Amino acid sequence: MEEFDFIRSIKPDFYRQSSVVKGIGDDAAIVRHTNKDIITTVDTMVENVHFSSKTTEPFHIGYRALAANISDIAAMGGMPTSYVVSIAIPDSWSADELQEIYHGMDDLAKVFNMDLIGGDTVSGEQLVLSITVLGTVLKGKARYRSDAQEHDIIFVTGTLGDAACGLHILLNASQTDREKYRYFIDRHRMPMPRVSFINQCEAIKRLSLNDISDGIANEANEIAVASDKTLLIEYNKVPSHPQLSNFSSEQQFNWMLSGGEDFELIGTVSEKDWEQLETIAMKTNTKISAIGTVRNDLKKNGTVWLQHNHESNRLKKSGYTHLRR
Ligand SMILES: Nc1ncnc2c1ncn2[C@@H]1O[C@H](COP(=O)(O)OP(=O)(O)OP(=O)(O)O)[C@@H](O)[C@H]1O
Ligand SMILES: Cc1ncc(C[n+]2csc(CCOP(=O)(O)O)c2C)c(N)n1
Ligand SMILES: [Mg+2]
Ligand SMILES: [Mg+2]
Ligand SMILES: [Mg+2]
Incomplete structure (x- = not known):
């Protein structure tokens, strides 16, 4: 499966949040929030640093990487709303394993009604999964x-x-x-x-x-x-x-x-x-x-x-x- 088939395969059929003005499919995503402060955070997980085939199934790689990012939104006192995923994929990973990573992310995203709104796909030597999460908090009410x-x-x-x-x-x-x-x-x-x-x-x-x-x-x-x-x-x-x-x-x-x-x-x-x-x-x-x-x-x-x-x-x-x- 090449890059564009892969992107098609992970594109959601609908968005859970009304804040998503433009999701996957253009040069960038657009979200709209009124009267809220926007929180954004990124954390990256690297094969053999944050997980290995011995410790983590593909499903859990996705789940844990999204959890780590949502946790930073919680640490600001906010509510997570959407995320973008940057992934570097070695040749050895099968299409099914990649789907599992995205299932893992979506499993947790569902809990918080979050949407996957974009990302980037490249090939690489090791699997690297970098997730940027957006969230909201009432104006001026973030926790520091x-x-x-x-x-x-x-x-x-x-x-x-x-x-x-x-x-x-x-x-x-x-x-x-x-x-x-x-x-x-x-x-x-x-x-x-x-x-x-x-x-x-x-x-x-x-x-x-x-x-x-x-x-x-x-x-x-x-x-x-x-x-x-x-x-x-x-x-x-x-x-x-x-x-x-x-x-x-x-x-x-x-x-x-x-x-x-x-x-x-x-x-x-x-x-x-x-x-x-x-x-x-x-x-x-x-x-x-x-x-x-x-x-x-x-x-x-x-x-x-x-x-x-x-x-x-x-x-x-x-x-x-x-x-x-
Ligand atoms: N490469 C970088 N470029 C710009 N800012 C960075 C970079 N790395 C970290 N930061 C910033 O430094 C601050 C601390 O980041 P750090 O990653 O330590 O926090 P964290 O995500 O809570 O911890 P962890 O990464 O262990 O989960 C944050 O404001 C973060 O955005
Ligand atoms: C295979 C494997 N080996 C070691 C560890 C342990 N580990 C990796 S990163 C980290 C701290 C948080 O990282 P960050 O600062 O990037 O958030 C810890 C405790 C693991 N999870 N998997
Ligand atoms: Mg960090
Ligand atoms: Mg933190
Ligand atoms: Mg963090």
Whole structure:
């Protein structure tokens, strides 16, 4: 199948959103939103960096790449609406496998009523999938990493370390363990970005927010730097799935803090709004945990401190970093 047949094969028959003025089929797509701020973000997944044939079926490559991008829209407090896909395809990939990648994306897109509105197709040495997502947020209401204030409560959604544990199982474990730890594998393959929870938080005036792609050791530091505050995190309050305790304490520690790819949210909220946030979490079926507090300590601002075993140590950026050489 050549380029243009491929594009025809993935072109949607209809668009779910009325905001799509022009979708696939011209030089570029057009969307129209009134009275909203437009959010846009792009994340790229590369074969043997973000997935491999050992860890991920084509369906899940598409699903996970779109989830990672939607997660950044959620981290801005927004609602995803449409996406464009740039794909580099090696000769070895069959037409069916490529369809599966697009089925994976569409499976998640359906959940949020999103449309595929464009993209680009090239051949390449490795499969590279780059997705740009557009989203909307009420004017001036986006959530920033820079909005943490002194005395805020630091919270995270869900449980952390699941995706890294799932990856570990996929790379190392026997078939029996794969069955036993299906939960972690699913969390690696099919993360669910926290869109509905964050969109119910409109009544909360101020939240700082970041999504967890690299691990909270990274993302908490991004909040600390952007807000110029000191973040204190208590390790024993960081939530994990009960089955994670079957692994060594070192594995648990590394996965929970630096594993990444859970696509949960980390943020801060004023003490006064914490209860309201908990109520919204309950209503949207979202697990939420308070894991620490924000301080304004001029000597330490821009850093994160982890309290663990009666000691407080600096938690440095230690998540997955590209271009480390
Ligand atoms: N190559 C680039 N060119 C321009 N801007 C970039 C580039 N790479 C990253 N950025 C910008 O840098 C900021 C941080 O990007 P980063 O990718 O670290 O965030 P993220 O998507 O939340 O994290 P992750 O990629 O781990 O999911 C964003 O504003 C992003 O748009
Ligand atoms: C085969 C395989 N090997 C390793 C990993 C782990 N991994 C890759 S990128 C990343 C951080 C987020 O990347 P980014 O910063 O680009 O969002 C992590 C934890 C994986 N998923 N698959
Ligand atoms: Mg990024
Ligand atoms: Mg992010
Ligand atoms: Mg991202």
